[in-house]
Amino acid sequence: MLPLLTSNQIREADAYTIAHEPVTSIDLMERASKAFVGWFINHFQDKQQSIAVYCGTGNNGGDGLAIARLLVDHGYTQLSVIITRFSDKASSDFNTNLNLIKATNIPVTELTHVADDYSESASLIIDAMLGSGLNKPLTGHYQTLVKCLNCLNKTTVAVDVPTGFYTDGEIATGALVLRVDLVITFQQPKINFLLPESGPHINCFEVVDIGLSQEFINEVNTPYYYVQERDIRAIAKPRKHFSNKGTYGHALVIAGKDETMGAVLLASSACAHVGAGLTTACVPQSGLVALNSAMPEVMALLRKQGELPDIEWDKYSVIAVGPGLGTEDGTLQLLKAVFENYTKPVVIDADALNVLSKHQELLNKIPAGSILTPHMKEFDRLFGLHHNWWQRIQTAKKKAQEMGLNIILKNDYTITATPEGRLYFNATGNPAMATGGMGDVLTGVITGLLAQKYTPEDACLLGVYLHGRAGDELALPNRMHVVLPQYVIQQLPATMAKLTA
Missing domain, CATH: 3.40.1190.20 (Ribokinase)
Incomplete structure (x- = not known):
């Protein structure tokens, strides 16, 4: 049985893998981004399609920046990055990937505020804004942005977790979540993907292996399991000879x-x-x-x-x-x-x-x-x-x-x-x-x-x-x-x- 982890336990699995493999956090982020891109390029093969990668300033945003860079390396030509800089906070791995992407020709736009009439011209959106750490409803500019994006008829692919979605715990009726056609999620399904509250927000999900410590995952204390x-x-049990x-x-x-x-x-x-x-x-x-x-x-x-x-x-x-x-x-x-x-x-x-x-x-x-x-x-x-x-x-x-x-x-x-x-x-x-x-x-x-x-x-x-x-x-x-x-x-x-x- 595959143990299913809460968001806190997933972060612990990240930390354990970094400490015991050993691997640096930025290299683990690169590995996750490569796993995402490996699935993406086999299923979205039009390299002329316009793609907008929306990145927050945490580690999910860092994943998005690495994904954008890797997609360009694979020949995707109509790609842009939008950074949702709605606070002064940023993770160190996000900053590292931001410096890497600035050395490319990928156009980068920073949003510091969002108006109610916000729009997006790209035909496909990659969502890497907030990820699995969210534990409260969207407010402020994120709330406005998600409402606007939900009104657009765009193919949307989320990195690990859609913006506004809780990986575990109660999801309120009518919760504001970015609606996505696909989630390419890391290592294992998130528990709430498997409950009906995900239905209005997620059309389907695919799991990609990013090499988190299976030893840690197998030993974690969880009541949740995915049957394979x-x-x-x-x-x-097969039926045997001489039975009746x-x-x-x-x-x-x-x-x-x-x-x-x-x-x-x-x-x-x-x-x-x-x-x-x-x-x-x-x-x-x-x-x-x-x-x-x-x-x-x-x-x-x-x-x-x-x-x-x-x-x-x-x-x-x-x-x-x-x-x-x-x-x-x-x-x-x-x-x-x-x-x-x-x-x-x-x-x-x-x-x-x-x-x-x-x-x-x-x-x-x-x-x-x-x-x-x-x-x-x-x-x-x-x-x-x-x-x-x-x-x-x-x-x-x-x-x-x-x-x-x-x-x-x-x-x-x-x-x-x-x-x-x-x-x-x-x-x-x-x-x-x-x-x-x-x-x-x-x-x-x-x-x-x-x-x-x-x-x-x-x-x-x-x-x-x-x-x-x-x-x-x-x-x-x-x-x-x-x-x-x-x-x-x-x-x-x-x-x-x-x-x-």
Whole structure:
């Protein structure tokens, strides 16, 4: 897992690298600038395009000055530098790079103030004004400048972090940030890049390695981690010779009602496709024909009016409950019965979560190691209103620890909070998957993995990654605008085979 660092820890990593490599700070800045330029020149190949590099007077501005100089060395001819000198402060590395750029023919303009009608003629802007150290909202001339630049229809690329954006901590609704098409960020994603508050400000980001000490990064005390493919390959287990359906467990999916059989069909189908040896769906009598027609591989356990039939609880390796159940009194009774009779981890989703939010006394009856899979609104119903995603992930971390549960908080970079107090950000998935029923598929995937004796944490990490990766393998190569849940289910066995190859 890649540890994700706060802005303070990133500065500590810089300092550690400088002290222990050893390398001078100006040489580390040059290395970062070369990494930026290496990515930039491979993707912005028009060397006649007009480019304006906006530089603050700190180290992010020093990066910008070095980038401008290196771009000219690579043959970019229509380039200018604008220095935002809105205070008397300047870092020593900025001053060093300023002296270097003055020895070139690059035109340099210094801004000491900005009017409300400020404009920029270049077609592409490189933003190197404030970087990762910002810890308060933009004011004064920076506020005016960013407002003006946001009104222009320019391609904008940020160096490491867009001006006005916090790398970690709470971002206020309506915060003023320079809107950028791309961030070329150093060493690793910034934590807030992975939260929805980044959406209005950042279209996409790319990470370039600048050689910070991996030893320091691996040892840093952080609860935040980014899940990578190599981590998932270490978790995923191939199927072995001489195994049989009993080897891979028996899952029970309690879901669906007369009007919502689609939810249980998707969840139980995903459970079977991800490899559960046996899958049983507990469904209303009216759903039997639909289940037998759509998924003959799935067995049926019939219930009446929300009441559970007699269940041999020890027969099942894992139970999932919630998709399409509704929030009537019958669902409450179903949940009580599960929590009273079953001691292994349970996967709890959808309407089961909504019922729990109204009956909080049941939260402390959930079996240890269970997995909650809320989207944002379900999460807030369970744990109270949150004003931003930073607040949500802190609550998820706290509640997972207090309750001994795993919480999967779904978004673009779905976050898994574990009882050990860690927050894992998932790297797979795409907007084509934003369609009804996709959460039911995820519930089935995780349930199927638990049936196969994956630990709850591993089932969360592998399940979320596998679910998103299957969607990526469908949407991205085929340029699909929408990927329906049923096609993700069908892709699961092939995607799992690749991960275990």
